[in-house]
Amino acid sequence: MSTLIDILLLSLMGITALAAVRMKSLFGAVMLTGIFSLLSALWFLILDAVDVSFTEAAVGAGISTVLMLGTLSLTKSEEKTSNHSQIIPLFVVFVTGGVLIYGTLDMPDFADPLAPIHTHVAPHYIEKSGAEIGVPNIVTSVLASYRGFDTLGEVTVIFTAGVGVLLLLGIGRRREDGDE
């Protein structure tokens, strides 16, 4: 049963991705990327990564879709037909895809208990989190406490992204007109 759901979800994701690539109407393409994000949120849910699934559903399917719609309201919503040769892009895509697949060959099997990631610090987190942190959710104790520096870095990245957008687009008062 679960294999069936896996196959169904992954093939739906494939179909959505192909449809988004072939779609000429950018509005439709944006909607399809939203659907793709929703499907990958489901996929994360099946992989037991509920936190990632939440985030993907809210950011990928929700906010980034809306941001792209906001961009569409400023530009044309029909894709320009290109006269360039499509052989070089196709070549780049196939080479990149091939390299990515080649990279996965070295990865440990899915849920392999002997994989390096499960033998380094993870056993300590799983065994000691209850006594040291006292928080039932180990994901939270790893993110906020054991790996607090990393999360601080992530928040700083988000902060920087916000500042960057504000500097480029800006909200609130602008002072460049010299009327201040």
Next chain:
Amino acid sequence: MTHHFILRVITKLLIPLILLFALYVQFHGDFGPGGGFQAGVIIAAALVLYALVFGLNTASAVIKEWVLLVLIPLGVLIYAGVGVASLLLGGNYLDYNVLAHDPVHGQHLGILLVELGVGMTVAAVLTTIFFAFAGRGHRDANGNLLPHSALSDEIRNRKDGQP
């Protein structure tokens, strides 16, 4: 402004639930799935939904832009401040054990504050990015929002190929 009657009613019903869920994810993150980042994006999603249906002007009356601009650094400062506090109390940076008499209580307090900081910054940044994008071309020289229709109307009313 009588478009999307059903959307408006459903949105009004949904937004309190979305916000409540965000608060649950924020403060129950120690026990269930979720945490500051997830709660932040859910809050931002609720605000973006509100702005989509009721227009940017109404949304910026609900949450003022300067509030967002204060919340963005405040979240980072809370996070980094917890680290400084644990330094001052004699521990390492971001070592929550020293925040309370009992190390486990200290961890609880530290995680709660840190997640709060994360939630604030994430929610404010995502909402600000949306406001900045959606407000393009709808501001006067001083950067104040001009009255305009909701983004949903704008996309719907536009003819293809005409920017």
